Amino acid sequence: MGNVAFAARALCQGLEIPYVMPEKNNKGTLVTGAYYSPEEICLPFKIMMGNFLECIERGADTILFVGSCGPCRFGEYSELMMKILRKMEHDIDFIVFDMSPEIGIGEIRRRLGKVLERSPVSLARKLSAVKKAMKIQYLCDRLDRAAYLKAGYEARKGGCKRLLNEYKARLYECQSPEEALNILKLYVKKLASIEIDKSKKPIKIAIIGEIYTVIEPFSNLNIEEKLMDYGVSSERMLTPSWWVKDTALKPLKLNSLRVSRAAAKYLPYPVGGHCKECVGEAYLAGKKAMDGAIQILPMGCMPEIIAKSILPTIQKDTNLPVLTLIVDEVTGEAGFITRVEAFLDMLSSRRKKPDMAS
Ligand code: SF4
Incomplete structure (x- = not known):
């Protein structure tokens, strides 16, 4: 979902948990997801199903998902997704982080433990990985926001869009949370230096x-x-x-x-x-x-x-x-x-x- 993949990947890198980076969403992802989804389910479900199936094909054996008790269809997403994947005979560990009070804090802790036990790093490094992932997410959102807003004021048209696409392409290829943070900091500066025309409305x-x-x-x-x-x-x-x-x-x-x-x-x-x-x-x-x-x-x-x-x-x-x-x-x-x-x-x-x- 948007730039979430960059922060999620940085978290996996920091925790030293092997991961599969999904492809950027495309027509193929949607066609695959829609084929295996109920016809009347909403679009996000179909795209996510496409993401799961593409990643499973590339070796993913665990899916982490954020759940919700509803009251819209999102409350049913995880159950339905698990059923579809089971029916397709995919042996997948589907871990849902649900805020529902019915599950209880103990169960949420158990699920979190299931993920963290796969990480060989110390508690201090785990905390640092979470902190860096959050920082990456924050900087991505900040950059996007500034670019979308500034685009209307730029003196030479196209600069904001070019920087936006450039930072995303570089982030997609980067190999560590530290590298991602350096790229983001660089692009925050680059975006700030784009010349604006204050007379524009x-x-x-x-x-x-x-x-x-x-x-x-x-x-x-x-x-x-x-x-x-x-x-x-x-x-x-x-x-x-x-x-x-x-x-x-x-x-x-x-x-x-x-x-x-x-x-x-x-x-x-x-x-x-x-x-x-x-x-x-x-x-x-x-x-x-x-x-x-x-x-x-x-x-x-x-x-x-x-x-x-x-x-x-x-x-x-x-x-x-x-x-x-x-x-x-x-x-x-x-x-x-x-x-x-x-x-x-x-x-x-x-x-x-x-x-x-x-
Ligand atoms: S808000 Fe609920 S009903 Fe609407 S698209 Fe998202 S999951 Fe579907």
């Missing part, structure tokens, strides 16, 4: 929606890079680092307070997935007077369908135009681009004719 878009499809570029047809090509600045709150922080603060009920408060008026109850975040982010984007928001969701995603039904009210209350894009394995790129371009045209027109904005 780019269109600003908030990317909101289902967490997997907003983070994984293959699943959203690389929307953030496409916006960079159009000279648009985009912002996205949902990142892997955000998820780690949110998950850690959840038991204390201190997670995502600002966005929860913003969503409370429209959605007083949790309905699963990141529906609350989507609603809250849209409201905050409207209040910040951003030009628009693009909601991305997989076909049939239950929480995001609820968010979609609330967004018109937010649109009315805050005057924020919202474009909803639904993705699945048959989404065609041409139609997708046409809708994005038409939306951007409409946003530019609103700027030129302020009466359209009311």
Whole structure:
């Protein structure tokens, strides 16, 4: 999922646990995953199944997975995945890290122990490996965020996108957490040195929606890079680092307070997935007077369908135009681009004719 593979690999390297680095998601991954998945399951499931099968073919014998008790389909992902892999006669150790109180802290510890016992390094080195992996994740997210935002202001078009692709290609090949950290630090500096034109007033878009499809570029047809090509600045709150922080603060009920408060008026109850975040982010984007928001969701995603039904009210209350894009394995790129371009045209027109904005 997006840049998570870089941090996960650094963790395995630091723990000295052999790993298989998945291929970058591609059409083949999706076709394989979709073939072995239930037809009506959401897109992230199909891509992940494709990842698992490709990695098993290359020698993986264990899958670590983050679970959830629901209430959306994600609560069923791990069970269903295990069943499919068993049916295909793959002898795989499937370890799920579930936050469900029903499993209990003892069981979570047992599962964690099962992973850590395979690592020959000392406790101090284990802790250092976790720290470095988290730092890598944080720096990747920071770089992406800065590049997507700065793209609208760059004096010479294309610099941010070039650096973004360059750092990812170098990270994909790197051999140790230390090397990854050095690359990331270098690119943080390179990105900061990109010249900007302060007179530019780019269109600003908030990317909101289902967490997997907003983070994984293959699943959203690389929307953030496409916006960079159009000279648009985009912002996205949902990142892997955000998820780690949110998950850690959840038991204390201190997670995502600002966005929860913003969503409370429209959605007083949790309905699963990141529906609350989507609603809250849209409201905050409207209040910040951003030009628009693009909601991305997989076909049939239950929480995001609820968010979609609330967004018109937010649109009315805050005057924020919202474009909803639904993705699945048959989404065609041409139609997708046409809708994005038409939306951007409409946003530019609103700027030129302020009466359209009311
Ligand atoms: S949030 Fe949506 S896409 Fe993600 S697992 Fe739940 S239903 Fe599927």
